[in-house]
Amino acid sequence: MNQNKQEDENHQSFLENLHGKLNTSNEVLEKVVKSAVGYDIAKKQKVMEGEVNEVYDVTPTKGDDIIVRISREKHNRFEAEKWAMDKCRVAGVPTPQILLLKDIKTDDEALHICVENKIEGVSLEKLIKQDALSQSEIKDIVVSAGEILSKINSIKTEGFGEINSLGVGEFETWSEYMLEQNKNSNVMLGKAKKIGVNTKLIQQAFTILEKNQDIYKNVDSRLAHSDYGIKHMLVHKGNINGIIDFENCRGSDIVYDFAWWNYFGKNRPPVEWLIGGYRENGNLGENFDTRTHLVKIEIALSLLIYYGDAGHDFAKEITTKNLTEDIAFFK
Numbered sequence: 001m002n003q004n005k006q007e008d009e010n011h012q013s014f015l016e017n018l019h020g021k022l023n024t025s026n027e028v029l030e031k032v033v034k035s036a037v038g039y040d041i042a043k044k045q046k047v048m049e050g051e052v053n054e055v056y057d058v059t060p061t062k063g064d065d066i067i068v069r070i071s072r073e074k075h076n077r078f079e080a081e082k083w084a085m086d087k088c089r090v091a092g093v094p095t096p097q098i099l100l101l102k103d104i105k106t107d108d109e110a111l112h113i114c115v116e117n118k119i120e121g122v123s124l125e126k127l128i129k130q131d132a133l134s135q136s137e138i139k140d141i142v143v144s145a146g147e148i149l150s151k152i153n154s155i156k157t158e159g160f161g162e163i164n165s166l167g168v169g170e171f172e173t174w175s176e177y178m179l180e181q182n183k184n185s186n187v188m189l190g191k192a193k194k195i196g197v198n199t200k201l202i203q204q205a206f207t208i209l210e211k212n213q214d215i216y217k218n219v220d221s222r223l224a225h226s227d228y229g230i231k232h233m234l235v236h237k238g239n240i241n242g243i244i245d246f247e248n249c250r251g252s253d254i255v256y257d258f259a260w261w262n263y264f265g266k267n268r269p270p271v272e273w274l275i276g277g278y279r280e281n282g283n284l285g286e287n288f289d290t291r292t293h294l295v296k297i298e299i300a301l302s303l304l305i306y307y308g309d310a311g312h313d314f315a316k317e318i319t320t321k322n323l324t325e326d327i328a329f330f331k
Contacts, residue, residue, distance in 0.1 A: 024054060028111070033066070037060050037099065039060040039063060041058055041060060043058070044059070051310070055069050056070075066117060067117075067118050071113075071114075071247075072110070077247045080162065080164055083165055083166065084167070084225075087223065094119070095244070096117055096118070096119055098114060101114055119241055124141060124230040124233040124235050125229075128230065141238075141239070142269045143276055145277060146273065146275060147277045150278045150281040151281070152223055153254040154282070155223040156220070156221065156223075157221045157251030159171055159221060160251045162248070162249075163250055174216045177252070179210065194308045195319065201320065202301070204323075204327050205323055208294070209294065209297060212294055215291060215294060223251065224250050224251070224252040225246055226248035226256060226257070228257035228261060229260070252295075254282070258271060258274065261274055262296060266318075290329075300323050303315075304319065
């Protein structure tokens with residue numbers, strides 16, 4: 001069995017184990033669907049693809065199919081997501097429309113629920129895994145994704161970091177955002193040890209972020225999807241028909257989504273295709289490579305907490321690989 005296939009199977013096993021623990025009652029689902037569209041559930045299927053939410057593909061007794069997403073996180077991100085997706089549709093980005101946001105308390109837990117219309121299409125990730133597209137077709141789609149990203153980044157936000165329901169980020173400046181992990185150095189080092197990452201890389205990362213503060217000046221705050229990748233691009237009849245899952249959206253330097261794409265580049269088409277499409281309508285600005293490497297370092301540090309708690313078996317490899325490459329850029 002080749003390494004990529006083994007990694008896919010390990011990840012699928014991780015997802016199945018995770019989603020096996022997430023089970024909302026039929027009573028709650030029926031009530032939510034009725035509130036959202038006025039009809040009962042004719043058919044539902046659990047979607048086991050994401051790493052945070054419980055998700056159902058639902059066919060009501062009348063009308064179009066819908067998607068029900070259920071979060072158990074303390075921090076409700078669906079309201080910020082609605083703001084982002086509403087703004088994106090105005091900018092010409094194909095996104096779902098949220099039909100209902102509702103908080104429900106059961107005897108056991110508090111649930112944040114989001115109901116949205118279902119967009120027709122299959123994720124680019126699935127199509128690639130199924131060898132359903134030629135390289136030329138994949139490139140055309142990714143170039144198109146770059147053009148769409150320029151529309152997402154055209155949306156102005158206020159402040160930086162995760163935004164609230166009004167599009168306002170938690171940090172006043174990009175510098176504050178980029179240096180936030182440096183304040184938690186002991187926590188970061190502890191998480192690095194937990195997943196087996198050399199702490200010298202973490203120390204070097206702190207130093208590089210600190211030394212490059214001039215790069216953070218005069219950065220405009222723009223909307224970033226913050227998980228812009230092939231699993232969130234729905235393709236229908238050869239074209240991108242929908243961009244989904246803006247739950248992690250934030251205000252940032254426009255390089256954020258390029259850095260994120262590159263961070264997980266092993267399983268994605270070349271980021272150069274994405275950049276090429278972006279340049280059709282958008283301006284990448286000065287010091288693009290430097291800014292991208294700095295954000296990749298910040299992403300590596302911020303993901304340490306998640307990796308340390310989630311139990312991903314690839315955490316050590318991907319963190320070490322990216323930090324080694326990004327630190328080398330500044331030598």
